[in-house]
Amino acid sequence: MSSNILITGAAGYVGGSIIADFLSSSSPVLKGSRITAAVRSDEQAKLLSESGINVLQLDLTDEKAVVESLVKHNINIVIHTASSLDLTLALNLLAGLAEQQKASGSKAYFIHTSGLSAFCPETGWPQGVMKDSGPIFETEKQLADSFSLRKTDVTITETAKALGITSFIVVPSTVYGKGTGQWNQLSVIFPIAVQASIKQKSVSKFPEDGNIAGVHISDLTELYGLIVKKILQGSGDTIPNGTHGHYFAIAHEMAWWETLGRLAAAMEARGLVASSETQVWTSDEAAAEATGVPAIFVEIFFNSSANIIVDNAFKLGWKPTWDKARFFENIDDEVVSVLELGKAKSSLIDSLFLAAKN
Incomplete structure (x- = not known):
């Protein structure tokens, strides 16, 4: 099955890495598909185009x-990484897929990127393992x-079903590692922690410890790739999808302290930093000021955990190559990336401030 795949958020950390890893893949089914990057700005479009990537400059709010x-570009698969919070963007993309499906008569697929915070007790998710x-x-x-986030996930799943579009929801955990995209190669959580620590000359933690789930960016893009390969091989409607189609990208857990x-x-x-001893944040407000994350979200952002057992991804054949030991052995890479690349070019924090305001 040859397809036209659109990846939104292509100038972002996750979206950019998906494109780069898909384009460098040796998979025959991926090589046989046309992959297009959706970006917002002229600067992003220019950089990606000069790298030989098919680019579509598009305002997803329109x-x-x-x-x-x-419809014009005959897109029948969308991987949406541009925003997990803004429901409007996803609904517009679903409307486009629905029209394309009518025009071409071919099946359409939507892969949405959510966030692990939707499944944490700190945000009201039930205690216990699921x-x-x-x-x-x-x-x-x-x-x-x-x-x-939960409202967005549910609305996407129900809207896709009503439109006859097969949907999947990928839920990344705490993503680490240097990305492979052209525009932004920095993740969010660890670079912010590193930058705040440099600013304060110390590493700080919240008063209560907790386990966080982690995944290396290369293992995350591999999971997206497995779902797309199943679609291209004609089994996109037989693997878990829709109301059964949550895929959690959790490779391992680690204690935050x-x-x-x-x-x-x-x-x-x-x-x-002055010492290898960690300090304790005096308040959420102090943590927010140092990290630049809204106070209402700061502890959820850095110190939340989800008791989810991965099943769907492993059934697809997902085999993460990074575990806790390998991450700890290479944790200096997170520091080096910040020193080399500076601040991440991410709109996530802006989205959090908007959500806090609303």
Whole structure:
């Protein structure tokens, strides 16, 4: 099955890495498909075009433009990484896929990127362990009004079903590692922690420890690739999808205090902090000021965990190559990336401030 794949957020960390890894893949099915990057700005379009990438400069808030573009370019698979919070963008893309599906008669597929915070007790998710092959959608629907990410996930799944579009929701955990995209190669959580620590000359933690789930960017893009390959091989409607189609990208867990201790040791070795001993934030407001994350979200952002057992991804054949030991052995890479690349070119924090305001 030859397809035209549109990846939104292509100038971002995750979207850019998906494009780069897809284009460098040796997979015959991926090589046989046309991959297009959706970006916002002239500067982003110019950089990606000069790198030999098919680029579509598109305002995802403009439904008419989105629909016309998806039909014109015969897009039948969308991987949406531009925003997990802004429901309007996803609905516009679904409308475009629906029109393309009518015009071409070919099946359309939508892969949405959510966030692990929707599945954390800190945001109202039930305590206890749950498999991602279990009643994830039903639980999200019951709790949709209490957290915006859950509302977005549920609306996307139900809208896609009503339009006859097969949907999947990928839920990344804490992503680390240097990305492979052209525009932004920095993740979010660890670079912000590193930058705040450099500013303060110390690494700080919240008063209560917790486990966080992690995944290397290369393992995350591999999961997207597995879903797309199944679609291209004609089994996109037989693997878990729709109300059963949550795919959690959780490769391993790690204790947050231990992780920050390792980070502090790496930063002390480089003379970036005064001590390998971690400090404790005096308040959420102090953490917010140092990290630049809204106070209402700061502890969820850095210190939330989800008791989800990965099932769907492993059934697809997902085999993460990074575990906790490998991450800890290479944690200095997170510091080096910040020193080399500076601040991440991410709109996520802006989205959080908007959500906090609303």
